[in-house]
Amino acid sequence: MMDPHTSRTSHAAIPLEWVGPIRITTETGTEDIEVPLATYESPLWPSVRRGARVTTDTEYGIVATVIDDRMTRSILLEADDAATVHRTVVDLKSALPQLENVVRQSSRHARLLDMHYQIVGNLLYLRFEFSTGDAAGHNMTTLAAQMLTEHILRTRPGLRYESISGNYCTDKKATAVNGILGRGKNVVTELVIPRRVIEQRLHTTADRIATLNTRKNLIGTLLAGGIRSANAHYANMLLAVYLATGQDAANIVEGSQGITRAEDRDGDLYFSCTLPNLIVGTIGNGKQHSFVEANLTQLGCLAPRAAGENARRLAVLTAAAVACGELSLLAAQTNPGELIRAHTRLERAGK
Amino acid sequence: MMDPHTSRTSHAAIPLEWVGPIRITTETGTEDIEVPLATYESPLWPSVRRGARVTTDTEYGIVATVIDDRMTRSILLEADDAATVHRTVVDLKSALPQLENVVRQSSRHARLLDMHYQIVGNLLYLRFEFSTGDAAGHNMTTLAAQMLTEHILRTRPGLRYESISGNYCTDKKATAVNGILGRGKNVVTELVIPRRVIEQRLHTTADRIATLNTRKNLIGTLLAGGIRSANAHYANMLLAVYLATGQDAANIVEGSQGITRAEDRDGDLYFSCTLPNLIVGTIGNGKQHSFVEANLTQLGCLAPRAAGENARRLAVLTAAAVACGELSLLAAQTNPGELIRAHTRLERAGK
Amino acid sequence: MMDPHTSRTSHAAIPLEWVGPIRITTETGTEDIEVPLATYESPLWPSVRRGARVTTDTEYGIVATVIDDRMTRSILLEADDAATVHRTVVDLKSALPQLENVVRQSSRHARLLDMHYQIVGNLLYLRFEFSTGDAAGHNMTTLAAQMLTEHILRTRPGLRYESISGNYCTDKKATAVNGILGRGKNVVTELVIPRRVIEQRLHTTADRIATLNTRKNLIGTLLAGGIRSANAHYANMLLAVYLATGQDAANIVEGSQGITRAEDRDGDLYFSCTLPNLIVGTIGNGKQHSFVEANLTQLGCLAPRAAGENARRLAVLTAAAVACGELSLLAAQTNPGELIRAHTRLERAGK
C-alpha cells in the first residue's frame, strides 16, 4: 500500500489473526466465536488461543455482564469566586431537564445521563455523562459539551469559558475518575474452570494462579504506585482488538485500568476480569474502512439492533479476548521458565 | 491484503500520513524532518502539522534532551520470612558485579544498570534495570531476568520462585514507579515561541496557554485522580508514531504519563513536554516489516551509529511529534468553539 | 496528669496556643476570630499568625464557601456472580426511599443522601452517603450501614455478608474517591492580597508565590506520585486544630488531600485553598472533655443553630487556619534561607 505520489506507504499494515473460538455467555445465550487481533506482537495470538481453548472446555465459557455504558466530557469554566461557582452548580443540578434538551438538539443519538462537578477556588469542572448509542462518542460528546457550554454561558451570568475539556473527563490519561464515575462500557467477565482443565490445558493449579494474582496483580501493582489497576497485560489484548475493529486505540490507556480476580474454589478456579472503561463503538471514525466493516460484520456487531446494543456486544467480545489472554499469561508465569520458553519456541518457528 | 485461505483480512491497514517538517535541535545540531503518523483519527494530522509549522518559525525549533535510557523487569520471589528476604537483598546489593556477569551472558546487548527492590512481608520484588541497545528490550529483559532468577535461586538458599514478572516493572500499566525509577527513554522537549508566532499561527497568547495548562493539565488531571500525568493528549501522538514505526504500542499506557509545562515569558511562550517513559526501539519485534523498515530509514533511525543511538533518535522524533500535537490542541482549546469547528470542517472535507 | 494507680501519665498533654485573629467572611458576615492549635511543632504558631495578620490587612479576609457536607461508609457484599450483583444494584437504586427509611430508624440525625457502587466480579461495594448533623459521623454511619446491610441481606436473596467496611468509604487512607464523590465537609477558601501587603508582610511578590505554587505544589507533588494533593503542609494545621477541638485526628490523612491555587492578578495575589475532605464534628467522641468544650464554645461552635451548622462553622474555621499556614510557608520558601533562619531563631528563643 504505497502512495504513488510520494512513494511512501499510505498505511501501517498491522498483522491480524483471528483467534478462538471463545465460548461466551450473555443474557442472550451462549455462543462460540472468534475475535480478530491486530498486533506486531505475534506471541499474543497463541497466548489468547490457549485461554480460548479453556473456555470451550467449560459449559458456559466466559459469562459477561455489562454493568454500565456512558461517555463523558468535562468542561472548564471560571467565575469571580467560589460562591458564584457553587450557586451555579446548585442551579444547574435543578435544571437538568433543560440541559437534557440542549443535548438532544446536538445529536439524534446523544442523551444526557448525569452531571458531576468539582470546584477548586473559582474554577468549575463540569463532567457531563452521555449515552451515545453505537458510537464510542468522542466527537458526539464534544459537540454536546460545546452546546452545553454555550447554553450555560448564555443563561448563567458570572461565568467565563476556560476550556471545552478540563481533563476531568478523562480521555486517554491514567486517572481514577473513570472507574469511579464511569466512562465507556463497564464489563465484568467470569469464568469457572474445573481443576482438570487447569491441569491439562494450563499445567498449573487454581491455588497457584490465585496466589500469583494476589501477589503480582494486586500487591505488585500497588507497590508500583498503580492507580485502579490490577492485571497482567490487559493493554495488549485491548490494543489488538481496538486496531482490528477501527477503534481509537489510544483509549487503551484507561482501558488498561481493570481488575483481575482469581480464587481457588476447592481446586476449581474462579477467574474474573472487570474492565470498567471499555471505549468502543461500531459506527463513527475508523469504521468506514472496508476491512473494519468486514471484521465488525463477522463479529455480528453491525446487526440490526437497538441503539447501543452492537457497541455493547463488541465490548463483551473485547472483554472476552482480554480474559483469555490474561488467564494464559498468569498461568504461564506460575511455571518457572515457561514464558521465555514459549517466546523462544515461537521465534524459532519464524513466528 | 486478504488471507487467500480464509477470505479474511490478514492485516489492519491503519491510514498513515507524514507530517512536518518539524524543526528539532539536539546536541548534534538542528534539522527539519517529517514524521509518520498512523491513526484512524485523521484530525490528528492537521493538528500536529499546525504545531510543526510553529517550530519552523523559530530558530532552533524543539530542543530535545535525552535524560535517561533503561528498560526494566521485576521478578517476584518468596522466602520463609522478611528477615531472610532482607538478608538476601543486602547480599545481592554487594554482589552486583556477579549479577552483571549473568546478564552479559544472556545477550550481547543487555547490560545491568541498577537494581531496586520492595519487601512486603516474606515477598521480594526485585526490579532490574538494563541497557538494551537499540531494542525496546521487552524480550531481552525477560531473558536476562530469567537467568538472574535462576542464578539467585541457585546461589541464595531460602528463596522460591513466584513469578518472572511481579508487576513492579511496570509494563503497560498506569503506575508511578516508571517515572520515579526510570523505564524507557526519558526525553524533555523545549520550545520558545515568540509572541508574534503565537498570535499568527495559533490565534492565542502565551498567557492564555499557560493559564489553561495549569488549570486543565495540572489541576484538572489532579482532580481526576491522575497519577504522574499532566497533559492533554500525548497518547494520541504516541500511538500514531508507535504504529508507524513498528513499536509495541500498548506501551502508550505509561508513555501517556508525561508533563506539559507552559510559561508566559513577557509574551513569549516557554513550552515544554517531559516524557519520562518512551519505550521505542529500532530493532526487534515489528521492525521486520518492510514499511516499518522504510519508515525507520526515512527517519534516519537505521543509520550506522553507536548502540542505542538510533533508538534514542527515534525517541526524540517521537517526543517532537508529541510536542507539536500538544501545543496545537492546547492553543485550540483556549478559543471557544475552535475544536468543534475544526472537526466539523475536516469531516465536511471528507477527511 | 498522672494515673495514681500506675504512676504513669494518663494523658498526652499537647501544647496549645490560640492564634489570630483571622479575618473570615462567610454568607453570614465578616468576623475576626482566633483559633486554637495543639501541636508539638511550636514553629507552627508564628507561621499561622503571620498568615492571619495578612487576612486582617484585607477588607474581607478569607472568604469561605461550604460546597458539600456528607459522611460515608461502604459495605462489602458477595453474590454467586456479577449478574446477581448487577440486578441487586439496579433494584436498590429504585428502592432508595426504602433505604432512607432504614437509615432514619438507625438514628435521629442520620439521613441517607446518596449511594454509589462498584462491582468487581461477584463482589459488591456499596458506598452510602449520609448527612450526620453536627457529628463527624463515624459511628452514626457505621450503625446506619449495619442496619442497611441487615435490611439488604433480608430482602435481597443471593447476597452474603463480607464486611461492614469495604475500604471504598474511604476512612483515613490516601485515595481519590473522597474528593470525587465527597466525604466530610468540602470547603473552599479564597483570599485576595494587595501587592503592598504581600511585600510588607510576606517580603515577596504575587508572581513568585504563584510560580512556586505551580512548580512545588502542583508539579512537585505530581512527580512524587501524589493523589489528588497539591499543597505544602495542610496536614500540620489540620492536626493542630483537630487535636484542640476533640476530633478524630487520623482523618488528616484524607484531609491533607487538598489543592492550593495562587494566581498573580496584576501584582495582587489570588490565594485559594480547597479542602474537600474536612471531617469534623462538634458533638460525639472527644467532645466531652472540658477543655474541648471550652475551645468549641470559644469558637462559637456550640451555639444553638440548625443541625450541622456548628460543625460546618468549625470546618470553615479549620480551613481558614489551614489557609493562613499555607500562605505563610509558601511565602517563606520563595526566599532563600528564610525557612531555616526562622526555625533557628525560634529555637534560640527557647521556643
Place this chain on the structure above:
Amino acid sequence: MMDPHTSRTSHAAIPLEWVGPIRITTETGTEDIEVPLATYESPLWPSVRRGARVTTDTEYGIVATVIDDRMTRSILLEADDAATVHRTVVDLKSALPQLENVVRQSSRHARLLDMHYQIVGNLLYLRFEFSTGDAAGHNMTTLAAQMLTEHILRTRPGLRYESISGNYCTDKKATAVNGILGRGKNVVTELVIPRRVIEQRLHTTADRIATLNTRKNLIGTLLAGGIRSANAHYANMLLAVYLATGQDAANIVEGSQGITRAEDRDGDLYFSCTLPNLIVGTIGNGKQHSFVEANLTQLGCLAPRAAGENARRLAVLTAAAVACGELSLLAAQTNPGELIRAHTRLERAGK
C-alpha cells in the same frame, strides 16, 4: 492545665492508656512490652489489647524486621534549559563525596546516603536522602538541604534557587515516592497465629481473614483510587503512638500508606504488616516534655545505644501496635455486627 493569663487551656490533654503486653521478636531477642496510646477514640484501646493478647499466645509473637532507615528533603532549582539541568545532575552524581562533606558540616548526626532527581523542562528536583541518627530528622534535613543548595548554587553556574522544598520529599502528603525510594523507617512485622488461637481469641478463621484482606484492603482500596495503601486503619494506631511519644503526628499521612497481608496456611494465619514510612525519633522537637520522656524511657527507647538504634526500636514498637490493632479490626469485620456491638458495649460502659 490552664494558662493563668488568658484563662484558656494551654494544652490539649489527650487520654492515654498503655496497652499490652505485646510479644515482639527482633534480632536482639523476644520481649513482652506495653505501648502507650493517646487518643480520643477510646475503643482503640480494647481493640489493640485484643490483638496483643493474640501475640502472647504464640511463641515469638510479632517478628519485626527493619528494612531501611532514611529521611529526605527535595530542593527545587531552575536553569535556563533542560540541557543545563541534565549536565548538572550528571556532574553532581560524580561529586557525591563533595556533597557528603557539605552535609557533615551541617550537623554531627546527618549523613548523606543517596540522591535522586527529577527533571521537568528546565526544573530540577533534587531529593537528598540522609541518615539522621535518633532524630526523626525534619529540621536536620532542612538545614542540610539548605547548605547543599548554597553549595550547589555557588559551585554550579546556571542554576537558580526556587524552593528549599519541591514536594518531591514528600512530607505529609499522600504520594508514591516515599514507599519507592524510602523515607522514614521501613518496618515489616510478621505473625503466625495457630488455628486454635484464631478461633478462641478472634472468633473467626484464617481463611476468612485472608479473604477479607484481599477483598477489602487490596481490592477495596484499589477501587477507591488508593495509592500504595492496603490496610484497614493503620492511621489510628500511628496517631495514638505518635502523640504518646512526642512525634510529629502529621506524618501519619504517609505512615498510613502500608500493606497488610494475610494468608491461610493450613488453618493457621500468616499475618504481616509492612510499614515503609514510619517517621519517628527519640530526640528533637516534642521529646522535651516530661511525660514524653517518661514514656520513651518506659519503652526502653532512651537507652545508651548506637545512634539510630533507639529510634529504630521505637519504630518497631509502633509497628507492633499497628499490627495488633489491624488484626483485631479485620477479625471483627469478618463477623456480621461484631464491630457495632463492640462500640455499643464500650459506650454503655461509659467508655
